[in-house]
Amino acid sequence: MTIPATPTLPSSPPEVGATVVHRRYVPYSHAHYAGNLVDGAYSLAAFGDVATEMCIRTDGDEGLFASYSDVQFCAPVRAGDCLEITCTLVRVGSRSREMDFAVRVVARGMPDRGASAAELLDPPVIATTARGVVVVPERRDV
Template sequence: MNTTAPAQQSARGEQTPETTAFLRVRVGQEEAHYGGDLVDGARILRLFGDLVTEITIRTDGDEGLLAQYSEVRFAAPVKPGDYIEARGRLVRRTRLRRVVELEAHKVLSARPGAGESAAAVLDAPQLVCSATATTVVPYRRTDTATALNPVAEET
């Protein structure tokens, strides 16, 4: 799901719509990886990768290539049965790079102690992971027709 939010300023000083992406998924039992029925952090990073890919497709007409994650912080455990909402927001763009801020929150929580299929809606979403991603997109000299927002020269 993509939304267009308040405008942000481009490298040229122009106002452009903010680009965001959103996913909500249920974590399945098959994703339990560690003792205590914990899900590995790589599951959340895969969600982040999907968000970055969607954002670069929407802004550039190309999936791009994820170059790095930085400032990765795992803040709470994820278990099978939990529902995770992940959001990404484009915060910086240059000619070849896109920088996306990412967060994942637990919004529904499995309650295995209350029964095999018990779950609860959390009063407030719980941050489980945050990160910043940098992706690289191909430089196109002539065909910018597929891009929604042409990009300024890299700074």
């Protein structure tokens, strides 16, 4: 495998509406509070991960988070949850990328029904939403 000497930029500029989705299981080792609750920082870290992938896909760079705004903790995240984290590009500046984020609980452990019991949630529960701005290096299209 040959690694290019210089990174290759995506062939077209970033487009509003582009979306990245991650899914992950929340291990019990992340529970910090009664009821197996997970702190809100877990969702913010997940937002950082999807934003990083978005910037790699759109700009060929990991980017650097500049700010969050309008963070809403709407429902609890618990150990044993399966989460779907989405990032949607809503504004493209010369170096800034504004994104909407959401964490949805798509499955939840049900320990009251058995040690390994779980169920799919239909519809998923929106746990956390936010808007954020990421900054990327100046694009030098050829």
